[in-house]
Amino acid sequence: MRLQATRSIAIALVAAASVSGCASSGSHYPSLAIRDAERVQGSFAVAEGENQVPAPAPAGEETLSRVQSLVGQAHSAHDGFLEAVSGAERAVNSAAGQAVSDNSWASAQVALADLESQRSNATLALGDLDLLYTDATLSFMERDRIDSARNEVQALIGQEDDTLARLWALLVQ
Template identity: 45%
Template sequence: MRIFGSSLARLDARAMAMPMIDRKTFLIPLALVALAGCAGTGTGKYPSLAIRDIERVQGTFEPVATEQLDVPRVEVTYSGSLQERLSALVGQAEEAHRVFTAAVPEAEQRASAANDAEIGSEAWASAQVALAGLDSARSEVAAALGDLDILHAAGAVQAEDVSAIDAARGKVIALVNIEDATLERLRDRVR
């Protein structure tokens, strides 16, 4: 037993006497061997990245004259001239906005009364009815904006001057933005 024990003691002493190999010392030669494997084992002939004959475009292209283009006409039905139609749509939006503005004080009163009310209570239901009335007036303004959008799209497709349509749309969009802000403010009160 003693012989076996002394052999182990000698092995431990030898192991302690040998310098420890740290990771860096071990990994550097390993990385060099891996890089050497990537280095030039090929023939040095790689495929060219130049355009091949099959990839070349052949033929000639003639530009089409704009007179020859067959752009389909977008049909927009309205009576009267474009200016008359724009005036009618802006007038429709402004009238609906007047109805909206007239209904706001009552809706504000009902929304304030429903501020702390429970969902389903009479005050909450009354506020919801008032907000629905405002939504109805706003939808009339939005309908006019939708018609203006159709006119704008039709004019743009036909490459016509749409500046008058844009001006009318700008007026109606401003009304819609005012109404949206009012509705958002009142809905926040009811919640």
């Protein structure tokens, strides 16, 4: 016990001595002002023609083929979505105004879940297009075709989102 008390006092004295070094006056330190040797003198001239940014590399055929495949996949998923919309609309219209415990309400929810599943197939294609876009950016390749494909798929998904929002709003009225 006594050894522990002695050790605690020794630690406190060492800590106090260390901290007292931080509290000394500032007159012992050199000024932090800029010295004459540290001042920048002169200027650099910019060479003509070196301001041009190099053009990105063209996208490879494999990348462009993959982009077309993903757009086709998104359109196929969108077509499946559009085919399922009429059945979902019928189910939602029959369930509108019904109690949540009614079987028609459960059927409408299943139909809307099917639509959301079809939508997710299109979003998978969009996710892959996003990856291709990121890879093209990091590889400094042209991204115009990938970007237009992404916009096209995003427009399809936007239409699907609008349809889903409209149908959900009808169901929960």
